[in-house]
Amino acid sequence: MKFHMPVKVYCEHDCVKTYSDEWTSLGRKALIVTGRSSAKNGALADVTDSLNAHQISYCIFDHTEENPSIEMVMQVRDMGIRENVDFVIGIGGGSPMDAAKAIALMIYHKDKDADYLYQQGDSTALPIVEVPTTCGTGSEVTPISVLTIHAKRTKSSIPHRIFPQYALVDGKYLASAxxxxxxxxxxxxxxxxxxxxxxxxxxxxxxxxxxxxxxxxxxxxxxxxxxxxxxxxxxxxxxxxxxxxxxxxxxxxxxxxxxxxxxxxxxxxxxxxxxxxxxxxxxxxxxxxxxxxxxxxxxxxxxxxxxxxxxxxxxxxxxxxxxxxxxxxxxxxxxxxxxxxxxxxxxxxxxxxxxxxx
Ligand SMILES: [Zn+2]
Incomplete structure (x- = not known):
C-alpha cells in the first residue's frame, strides 16, 4: 500500500499572493496557460501581480479551448520554447490545468513530436503551478492530463504522470462562476x-x-x-x-x-x-x-x-x-x-x- 502526494498544496484565501515567495522561485520566466474567465475571477491578476512583484517575466496564452486537443498543446509548446520559459502556470478549470501539464512535458522534451504525448517514456516536465478556478477537476493535485484526440473522436488521459509542484487553492475564485x-x-x-x-x-x-x-x-x-x-x-x-x-x-x-x-x-x-x-x-x-x-x-x-x-x-x-x-x-x-x-x-x-x- 502506498500514498504519494508530492504536490505542495496551499488551500486558503489569498494563497497565491501569500506564498508567492515560494512558487515564483521556480524559474526566471513563466508561461501562463489559461482561458478567458481567469481575467474576470481575479486569479490571473493575483498571479501576474505576484510575478511582477518578484521580477519574474511571463507570457500568457489565454485561449485554452474546452477539452484541449493535442494540436493546441503543440501550438502552445512552440510558444513556450520560443519564449524560453522555464516553468508553466495553469489557471482555470480542468482544461487549462491539464493542458499546462502536457505543455510542460513537451517543452522539456523539445525534440519530440506530438506522438510522444501518448507514448511511454520519461515523464520529466518543466515545473508546474496550478491555480483552480472551478471546483470539479482536482487537476491541481493529480498527475493526470486528459486531452482530446480528434483522430479517435474521444478524450483520453496521456500515459505520463506529471504532478504539479504547487496547487494554490482559493475558494474566492469561484465567486464569479x-x-x-x-x-x-x-x-x-x-x-x-x-x-x-x-x-x-x-x-x-x-x-x-x-x-x-x-x-x-x-x-x-x-x-x-x-x-x-x-x-x-x-x-x-x-x-x-x-x-x-x-x-x-x-x-x-x-x-x-x-x-x-x-x-x-x-x-x-x-x-x-x-x-x-x-x-x-x-x-x-x-x-x-x-x-x-x-x-x-x-x-x-x-x-x-x-x-x-x-x-x-x-x-x-x-x-x-x-x-x-x-x-x-x-x-x-x-x-x-x-x-x-x-x-x-x-x-x-x-x-x-x-x-x-x-
Ligand atoms: Zn472528472
Whole structure:
C-alpha cells in the first residue's frame, strides 16, 4: 500500500499572493496557460501581480479551448520554447490545468513530436503551478492530463504522470462562476469521490479521503440546489474538489468517466454533467453495504433519492438509442476503465446506467 502526494498544496484565501515567495522561485520566466474567465475571477491578476512583484517575466496564452486537443498543446509548446520559459502556470478549470501539464512535458522534451504525448517514456516536465478556478477537476493535485484526440473522436488521459509542484487553492475564485459551472463541476468532484471509492484500487488512505470528501459534498448540496451560495459554500466546494483529486490520484476513475468522454466528444455535453448522469447507476450496481455507505455519506436515503437529485441538478439525459449502443460498445472494450470496477460489468449493467440517467 502506498500514498504519494508530492504536490505542495496551499488551500486558503489569498494563497497565491501569500506564498508567492515560494512558487515564483521556480524559474526566471513563466508561461501562463489559461482561458478567458481567469481575467474576470481575479486569479490571473493575483498571479501576474505576484510575478511582477518578484521580477519574474511571463507570457500568457489565454485561449485554452474546452477539452484541449493535442494540436493546441503543440501550438502552445512552440510558444513556450520560443519564449524560453522555464516553468508553466495553469489557471482555470480542468482544461487549462491539464493542458499546462502536457505543455510542460513537451517543452522539456523539445525534440519530440506530438506522438510522444501518448507514448511511454520519461515523464520529466518543466515545473508546474496550478491555480483552480472551478471546483470539479482536482487537476491541481493529480498527475493526470486528459486531452482530446480528434483522430479517435474521444478524450483520453496521456500515459505520463506529471504532478504539479504547487496547487494554490482559493475558494474566492469561484465567486464569479455561473451557477451552472458550480453545479457541473461539483458533480464532477462527486464522481471522482464515488468512482475512486467503489474501486479495486482504493486503499485505506484513498478511502479516508473519499469518505471525508463525500461528507463535505453533503454539506455543499443545499447550496447547489438553491440560488444562495455563500463564501463558506464556495470554500467547501473548492476543498471537496481538491480532496477528490487526491482520491483519483490513488484509485483513478472508472465507468462513468469512461462513458462521459463519449458524450462530451459526440454530444458536447460538459464533462461534469456527462459524468454525473452515470453516478446513480454506478452506485446502484455496487454491493449493498458499499451502496449504503456512499448514500449515507452524501445524505441520500436511497438510490431513488440520489437519482432524483442528479435529475434535479442536471436534467435528464437525452440520447438516441444508437448512441447508447456505440457508447456501451466503446466502454466494453476499454480495459482501463473496466478493470478497477469491483463488480461484474455486462452490457446490461451499462444499459441500466443509461436508463437511470434518462
Ligand atoms: Zn472528472
Amino acid at each position: 455561473p451557477k451552472k459551472i458550480l453545479v457541473n463541476t461539483s458533480v464532477d468532484s462527486l464522481g471522482h469521490l464515488i468512482e475512486s471509492y467503489i474501486n479495486l484500487g482504493a486503499s485505506p488512505f484513498s478511502r479516508m479521503i473519499s469518505e471525508y470528501g463525500m461528507a463535505l459534498w453533503k454539506d455543499v448540496k443545499p447550496a447547489l440546489l438553491s440560488d444562495h451560495v455563500t463564501d463558506e459554500d464556495r470554500d467547501r466546494m473548492m476543498l471537496t474538489s481538491t480532496l477528490a483529486g487526491m482520491a483519483i490520484t490513488h484509485a483513478g476513475t472508472t465507468l462513468p468517466h469512461g462513458l462521459s468522454y463519449f458524450l462530451t466528444y459526440e454530444m458536447h455535453i460538459p464533462h461534469g454533467q456527462a459524468v454525473g448522469y452515470f453516478q446513480p447507476g454506478y452506485v446502484a450496481a455496487a454491493a449493498p453495504e458499499t451502496q449504503a455507505k456512499v448514500l449515507e455519506l452524501i445524505g441520500c436515503k436511497d438510490i431513488a433519492e440520489f437519482t432524483t437529485l442528479i435529475h434535479t441538478l442536471l436534467g435528464p439525459l437525452e440520447i438516441a438509442p444508437d448512441m447508447v449502443d456505440t457508447a456501451i460498445k466503446g466502454i466494453m472494450a476499454n480495459e482501463r476503465k473496466l478493470k478497477p470496477v469491483p463488480y461484474e460489468v455486462t452490457e446490461e449493467t451499462l444499459r441500466k446506467f443509461f436508463e437511470m440517467a434518462m
